Amino acid sequence: MPAPSITFAGLPSGARTAIEAEIGSILRVEDVSTGLNSSLSALAHTADGAVFLKGLRADHRWVWTQQREADINPYVTPLAPRLLFHVIAGGWDLLGFEAIDGHHADYSPGSPDLPKVTGALRELSSLPCPDIELRRAEQRLAGYVADPADAKAFAGNALLHTDWNNHNVLITHDRAHLVDWGWATRGAAWLDPAHWIIWLIAAGHTPASAEALAGRLPAWRSASPRAVNAFALASVNLWAQIAGAAPDEWTKTLLAATKLWQRHRNGHS
Known part of the structure; x- marks a missing residue:
C-alpha cells in the first residue's frame, strides 16, 4: 500500500x-x-x-x-x-x-536521457558498498523464485539502488541524479541493470532492445543466463503480488513488462 x-x-x-x-x-x-x-x-x-x-x-x-x-x-x-x-x-x-533542477528521466526508445541514465548506472557500479545495514538481494527475492537455491545467484557485495522508476532519476544538463535510496540493497552487481530493463520495457522498448542497452554495462555482462532467467521469473511473481487482485494502471504496466521479459527469456534459454 x-x-x-x-x-x-x-x-x-x-x-x-x-x-x-x-x-x-x-x-x-x-x-x-x-x-x-x-x-x-x-x-x-x-x-x-x-x-x-x-x-x-x-x-x-x-x-x-x-x-x-x-x-x-x-x-x-x-x-x-x-x-x-x-x-x-x-x-x-x-x-x-x-534540490535538483532537472526533469524525470524519459526511458522511451530514442530518448536523449538514456546515455545519462547509463552513465549513472556505470557510476553506481563503481561505488564501494558501504559497511552499513543494508538488505540483501538474495533475501529480498527469496520468496519469489521457483527454487530457493536460485536466490543464491542474487548474492554479492555491490551497492544496488533497486528502484529504477524513472521518477527516481532526475536529468540535468550534464548528468543523471538518482534519488530515493530507501530500498538500497547489497547484492550482485548485475541486478540494477536487470531492474532497469523492466522499466525500459514498460516505457516501450522490446525485451531485446532493453537488454542491448543494459549490455553496454560491464556489470550486466557479468550475469549468467540462468541467473537472469531466475530474476525475470522472480520479478513476475513480485509484481503480481504488488498488483494484487485490483491493480492500477501503473502496476498493470509493470506486471505486463515483467511477463513480456520472462517470455523473451524463456525463448532464449
Whole structure:
C-alpha cells in the first residue's frame, strides 16, 4: 500500500517549526506528488534557495527507509543529492535534500536521457558498498523464485539502488541524479541493470532492445543466463503480488513488462 500523502501545510506545527530551524524561514512551498514510499514530498523555497523535503509518520511501517537514506547519503553523493538534515519532530520523520533542477528521466526508445541514465548506472557500479545495514538481494527475492537455491545467484557485495522508476532519476544538463535510496540493497552487481530493463520495457522498448542497452554495462555482462532467467521469473511473481487482485494502471504496466521479459527469456534459454 502506498504511504498516504500529506501537504506541507498539513504537517503538525512542531514538524514545520523543526524544518524551519534547519533551513531558515520558508517563503513558499510547492507540494509535489509523492511516490509509493513517502507521505510528504515538497519543495521548500527559502532566501538561500530550494530544499526538497520528504517524510513519513514516525510510526509508519516503512519509516526505517528514512534512516536508510540518511545513512547511505554520504556514500552516494554526488550521484544522489546531498542530505541537508534529518529530524524527527511532531510525530514525523523528515529529510531535507539539496534540490535538483532537472526533469524525470524519459526511458522511451530514442530518448536523449538514456546515455545519462547509463552513465549513472556505470557510476553506481563503481561505488564501494558501504559497511552499513543494508538488505540483501538474495533475501529480498527469496520468496519469489521457483527454487530457493536460485536466490543464491542474487548474492554479492555491490551497492544496488533497486528502484529504477524513472521518477527516481532526475536529468540535468550534464548528468543523471538518482534519488530515493530507501530500498538500497547489497547484492550482485548485475541486478540494477536487470531492474532497469523492466522499466525500459514498460516505457516501450522490446525485451531485446532493453537488454542491448543494459549490455553496454560491464556489470550486466557479468550475469549468467540462468541467473537472469531466475530474476525475470522472480520479478513476475513480485509484481503480481504488488498488483494484487485490483491493480492500477501503473502496476498493470509493470506486471505486463515483467511477463513480456520472462517470455523473451524463456525463448532464449
